[in-house]
Amino acid sequence: xxxxxxxxxxxxxxxxxxxxxxxxxxxxxxxxxxxxxxxxxxxxxxxxxxxxxxxxxxxxxxxxxxxxxxxxxxxxxxxxxxxxxxxxxxxxxxxxxxxxxxxxxxxxxxxxxxxxxxxxxxxxxxxxxxxxxxxxxxxxxxxxxxxxxxxxxxxxxxxxxxxxxxxxxxxxxxxxxxxxxxxxxxxxxxxxxxxxxxxxxxxxxxxxxxxxxxxxxxxxxxxxxxxxxxxxxxxxxxxxxxxxxxxxxxxxxxxxxxxxxxxxxxxxxxxxxxxxxxxxxxxxxxxxxxxxxxxxxxxxxxxxxxxxxxxxxxxxxxxxxxxxxxxxxxxxxxxxxxxxxxxxxxxxxxxxxxxxxxxxxxxxxxxxxxxxxxxxxxxxxxxxxxxxxxxxxxxxxxxxxxxxxxxxxxxxxxxxxxxxxxxxxxxxxxxxxxxxxxxxxxxxxxxxxxxxxxxxxx
Numbered sequence: 001x002x003x004x005x006x007x008x009x010x011x012x013x014x015x016x017x018x019x020x021x022x023x024x025x026x027x028x029x030x031x032x033x034x035x036x037x038x039x040x041x042x043x044x045x046x047x048x049x050x051x052x053x054x055x056x057x058x059x060x061x062x063x064x065x066x067x068x069x070x071x072x073x074x075x076x077x078x079x080x081x082x083x084x085x086x087x088x089x090x091x092x093x094x095x096x097x098x099x100x101x102x103x104x105x106x107x108x109x110x111x112x113x114x115x116x117x118x119x120x121x122x123x124x125x126x127x128x129x130x131x132x133x134x135x136x137x138x139x140x141x142x143x144x145x146x147x148x149x150x151x152x153x154x155x156x157x158x159x160x161x162x163x164x165x166x167x168x169x170x171x172x173x174x175x176x177x178x179x180x181x182x183x184x185x186x187x188x189x190x191x192x193x194x195x196x197x198x199x200x201x202x203x204x205x206x207x208x209x210x211x212x213x214x215x216x217x218x219x220x221x222x223x224x225x226x227x228x229x230x231x232x233x234x235x236x237x238x239x240x241x242x243x244x245x246x247x248x249x250x251x252x253x254x255x256x257x258x259x260x261x262x263x264x265x266x267x268x269x270x271x272x273x274x275x276x277x278x279x280x281x282x283x284x285x286x287x288x289x290x291x292x293x294x295x296x297x298x299x300x301x302x303x304x305x306x307x308x309x310x311x312x313x314x315x316x317x318x319x320x321x322x323x324x325x326x327x328x329x330x331x332x333x334x335x336x337x338x339x340x341x342x343x344x345x346x347x348x349x350x351x352x353x354x355x356x357x358x359x360x361x362x363x364x365x366x367x368x369x370x371x372x373x374x375x376x377x378x379x380x381x382x383x384x385x386x387x388x389x390x391x392x393x394x395x396x397x398x399x400x401x402x403x404x405x406x407x408x409x410x411x412x413x414x415x416x417x418x419x420x421x422x423x424x425x426x427x428x429x430x431x432x433x434x435x436x437x438x439x440x441x442x443x444x445x446x447x448x449x450x451x452x453x454x455x456x457x458x
C-alpha cells in the first residue's frame with residue numbers, strides 16, 4: 001500500500017502533481033463516500049490553477065460510489081461549511097491549500113452540520129481507503145449538480161449585523177487575489193461602506209504572491225492603502241478566506257490575539273454570560289475582557305478540531321485563536337473570515353471610536369512577544385528543560401505544551417504538529433522590558449537544543 005504524504009493531522013496538503021493529483025483526488029472522493037456513507041456532499045474549490053481539475057475528480061469519485069454531489073464551484077472554505085450546515089447534505093469537501101505555495105493544493109473535510117473531520121474522526125480511515133484504492137462501483141452512480149449557494153451565504157453574513165445602523169466607513173480590502181473578492185462584491189450593495197479594493201480579482205497565478213498576511217512582508221500593501229485613502233480600517237485575507245487580518249486607521253497591523261478579545265466583547269454584548277473558548281498561547285487579555293463583559297473564559301488546546309470540539313461541549317458562543325481563526329456557535333461552530341470584520345464594524349458603530357482606540361489600551365496593558373519559532377533537535381527534551389528551570393516561578397500548565405504563569409508574566413512553549421519546531425509566546429502585565437528579557441532568556445535556552453548546538457558546546 002502506497003504512503004500518502006499529503007494526509008496531515010487535520011486535512012490534505014501536498015505538492016501537485018507528485019503528492020496530489022486528479023487520480024488521487026478521485027480516490028479520496030471514493031474513500032470519503034465509503035467511510036461516511038453520505039447521500040449527498042457539497043464540493044467546492046479555491047482559485048489555484050489545479051483546483052478545478054481536482055474538484056471535478058473528487059466529485060467524480062463521490063458519484064462513482066453512488067453519492068449525489070452539489071458542485072458549488074469557486075468559493076471560500078466557509079461557504080462549504082455553510083452549505084454543509086444548511087443544505088440536505090451529509091458532508092462537504094473543499095479543495096484548497098489556503099496559504100501554501102502556489103504549486104500546492106489540498107482538501108478540507110466536514111461531515112453533516114459542518115462537524116470537522118480530523119485524524120481522530122475519520123481522516124486516517126479515508127487515507128487508508130484511498131491508498132488501497134479498492135472501490136467496487138455503486139449499483140447506481142450519483143448525480144453531479146452545479147449549485148449556486150452564495151445568495152443564502154450572503155444572507156447569513158448580513159444577519160450578524162444591522163446594516164442600517166452601520167456608519168459609512170471607508171475600508172481597504174485586500175483579497176490577495178484569492179477567493180474573498182467576489183464575496184465582498186456580493187456584500188457591497190447591502191452595506192454603507194466604501195471599499196478600496198486591492199489585489200481583488202481571483203487569480204491562481206498569485207501575481208502579488210501567495211496570500212498569507214501573517215507574514216510581515218505581506219502586510220505593506222494593505223497598510224499603505226489604508227494611509228493613502230484615509231480609511232477607517234483595512235482587512236486582508238488568506239487564499240480561502242477562513243482567516244481575516246485587521247489594520248487600524250493608521251495602517252498598523254493588529255495582532256490576532258487582541259482581536260480575540262475584541263470579538264469576545266462583540267459576542268458578549270449580544271449574549272451576556274456566554275462561554276468564550278480561547279487557545280493557551282496568550283490568555284491575559286482575553287480573560288480580562290471576557291470577565292469584565294460578564295462571560296466565562298475557557299481554555300482549550302490549539303487547533304481547529306480541539307477548539308470546535310470544546311465549543312460544542314461547552315455550547316460556547318465564540319472561540320478565538322491568536323492565529324486569526326475565529327469560530328462561532330451560530331456559524332455551525334466553524335471559523336469564518338467574514339463574520340469577524342463585520343462584528344468589528346458593528347463595534348465601531350456602537351462605540352463611536354476608531355479601531356486603534358478599541359485595541360491600543362489592551363496592547364499597552366498586555367505586551368506580547370509575538371509567536372517565535374525555533375528548530376530544535378529534541379523538542380521534548382527542550383520542553384522538559386524549560387519546565388525544570390521555571391517550575392518554581394509560577395503555575396505550570398500542560399494543556400498544550402508547557403505554560404508557566406507568574407504574577408506578572410506568562411509564557412507558552414509548544415511543539416509544532418508537523419515539524420521539529422518549538423513555538424514560543426510570552427506576555428506580561430504591562431511590562432514591555434520584562435517581556436523582552438524573558439523572551440530572550442527562553443530563546444537562549446531553546447537555542448541550546450538547536451541542531452548542532454550540543455556539538456558546539458563540546
